[in-house]
Amino acid sequence: MQNWDDLRIFLATARAETLSGAGRVLRCDAATVARRLARLEERLGQTLFVKSPGGYALTDAGVRLLPAAEAAEQAAQAAVDAVGDAEEGLSGQVRIGAPDGCANYLLPQICARLVRDNPGLELQILAVPRVVNLSKREADLAISVSRPSGGRLLSQKIAEYHLTLAASEAYLAGRAPILSRDDLIGHLLVGYIPDMIFDAELDYMSEAGLEAAHVASNSAAVQVNFLRQGAGIGLTHAFALPSAPELRRVLPDEIVLKRSFYLVRHADDKQRRLLSEVASRLAQEMRSEIAQLEACS
């Protein structure tokens, strides 16, 4: 292998499945990516991608090459880890994928504390309305509402949290008090867009025995903002309520759903001290943050 760096370009392209996509993550022009891939193919004497205006797709030889390129990525990561954090403090970059409720109401303050305490640390929050694809390296760490199914992934349960019905004071003021489940009939419901529920755990409404939402979003944060605007009643994360003072719990004792956050990471990353440290502190901080936020509402 004459130039190990071409493996980096190959890997990015295999993941992005497109020259321009690879160029974005590599911070270079698509033309450069194309030329370096061409060089790699020439040197290996094998065509690695089938090229089309729709993108680049791996050939058989390409998929054979993939694991080796991933191993090289591991090594490169290990390299920066090896020289980086010899002394105290965490340093480096880690990207955390999370469902948007968590990303909006928990991670900002937690990550802020973490980077304040570790000047060399760089955290990125990737809020995605779907389960984040760790295998494609969209993120180093992912927070999920269920254990991952398969793949070479490690998962650990972080914390439990609760969902509760809530609505704005303004909305409730103009209507009859809600004292039992039956009083919910006729109310506007805020919830998920049914066919965009990417994880069965998010199907709150049917579990709570509620009908489909009248006002819906794929984003938990948007739903909260609906509620704040008085759009109706909806199930939201209890830990989101303190940041929305105009919201009141509805039937807090009757309707309570319990969920858990899981932290999942790639099995190959087990050795990476930085990730292990961030993961453990993240879990710890999330536990206390949830406990505190849920208590004060």
Add this chain to the structure above:
Amino acid sequence: MQNWDDLRIFLATARAETLSGAGRVLRCDAATVARRLARLEERLGQTLFVKSPGGYALTDAGVRLLPAAEAAEQAAQAAVDAVGDAEEGLSGQVRIGAPDGCANYLLPQICARLVRDNPGLELQILAVPRVVNLSKREADLAISVSRPSGGRLLSQKIAEYHLTLAASEAYLAGRAPILSRDDLIGHLLVGYIPDMIFDAELDYMSEAGLEAAHVASNSAAVQVNFLRQGAGIGLTHAFALPSAPELRRVLPDEIVLKRSFYLVRHADDKQRRLLSEVASRLAQEMRSEIAQLEACS
């Protein structure tokens, strides 16, 4: 890590311990090596080498980086292996280190056959008057006369061979026939340079009860050429005799030393199909070659 290829330069320099040495194996200028190392150090924010006109020596950070760079090398090798040998035939480059007796009288014909049968294959024979350093990647495979002591090395016994006393017809013709060990007294002896014996297994002479050599070389092949020129009597590889028709065995039944060749390779290379294949064919060919050559003399 912005450029994985810099790890390649780093690794070569760490092994060569000198910019110019690294430049030679990398086939590029020393200045280039220096500049790329400087870039790598800058990007990692750590100084990797202490520079002196005597060469480059690893710093602490450098030795921490070393295993990661080696892992990257593994991955790069796996990459070329992955795409290279999908179909029939072996292809790629493998360098075989061997003591010079083996390198001269066995490997040439064996390797010639191997490359003839596998057009994509490229074999290099590294004849060294010492034990070849696999850890520094001087060779992919090594043939040795003893099992390696330590390190992450795998070894397998290939074949037994024999050493016998021999001298040229011309030399013997002018002297009294040698019928017993005692008749050797007064003869000129050809052997190894005592203080250049790099492996105890090569200390034939003392084992055979012979005194120090009058004419010596560190090379078994040179010793054979001494014998062919009628310089005296010496212990040589039985398999070398067929290629030297003017040599005759001396006391063939009384003095016979038995030795073995071992094939040793790096433990990290266990996965590399090409190396495994070459190793096994090499062992097989050497066995039959030795048997054949020793028989016809």
Add this chain to the structure above:
DNA sequence: AAAATGCTTTGCAAAAATGCAGAACTGGGA
């Protein structure tokens, strides 16, 4: 059907990396 959006490919100018040659330096041997 036509426009528009995403992609790849290509040509060209700018930027970066490389090789070369020479200078400066060090250590070892006659």
Add this chain to the structure above:
DNA sequence: TCCCAGTTCTGCATTTTTGCAAAGCATTTT
């Protein structure tokens, strides 16, 4: 003592690589 062989370092010409912009294509949207 001087010299020699080995190294690293530096400036410059050349080659290579890169980014940009335009062009070409397929697919989807209007």
